Amino acid sequence: MTSTLPTKPVVLLVALATAPLLLGAVFNPKAGQQDKEELIAKLSSDINKIDHTIEVTKALVKRSPDAPYLADLYFRLAELYVEKSRYVFARLMEQQPEGQKSLGGEKSLEVQINKKLAIETYDKILGDFPEYENNDQIRFFKATSFASSASGRRCSRSTRSSLTSSEERLVDRGAPHHR
Numbered sequence: 001m002t003s004t005l006p007t008k009p010v011v012l013l014v015a016l017a018t019a020p021l022l023l024g025a026v027f028n029p030k031a032g033q034q035d036k037e038e039l040i041a042k043l044s045s046d047i048n049k050i051d052h053t054i055e056v057t058k059a060l061v062k063r064s065p066d067a068p069y070l071a072d073l074y075f076r077l078a079e080l081y082v083e084k085s086r087y088v089f090a091r092l093m094e095q096q097p098e099g100q101k102s103l104g105g106e107k108s109l110e111v112q113i114n115k116k117l118a119i120e121t122y123d124k125i126l127g128d129f130p131e132y133e134n135n136d137q138i139r140f141f142k143a144t145s146f147a148s149s150a151s152g153r154r155c156s157r158s159t160r161s162s163l164t165s166s167e168e169r170l171v172d173r174g175a176p177h178h179r
């Protein structure tokens with residue numbers, strides 16, 4: 001019987017690559033007394049760490065085309081794209097003028113690109129690994145990523161063709177953000 005769990009060296013490598021993220025900054029909108037420049041610098045540093053982890057994960061995917069844990073690597077990659085979108089959003093919000101509560105079109109582009117990359121990665125997992133044990137989670141995360149993206153809020157039903165009926169119901173209900 002073949003195990004679908006990653007081998008110990010791969011788990012260790014992914015854990016080491018993601019360890020810096022566990023020590024990262026948390027967006028705190030009530031941190032009024034905290035120096036804004038310091039917070040922006042910390043968020044930028046954390047984004048760089050996420051970028052590094054994305055590259056390490058992509059390299060692992062390339063080196064493991066037939067590995068039984070390939071779906072797990074893609075799942076982690078999608079989660080990293082979502083995480084990056086959140087950190088980029090937090091940094092952009094910190095850079096906004098005082099009192100401005102939303103991002104305009106071009107400013108939110110990097111956030112939207114990362115959400116789109118996450119959705120595409122979720123689609124790849126669902127298409128390439130139809131028996132993957134976490135596909136229910138992936139469908140939910142895909143729907144929540146789609147619902148929180150600009151395209152999910154303003155697109156017509158015909159452009160939602162990549163969503164299953166279950167995912168579309170989550171989008172229509174305004175599914176909460178995951179993790």
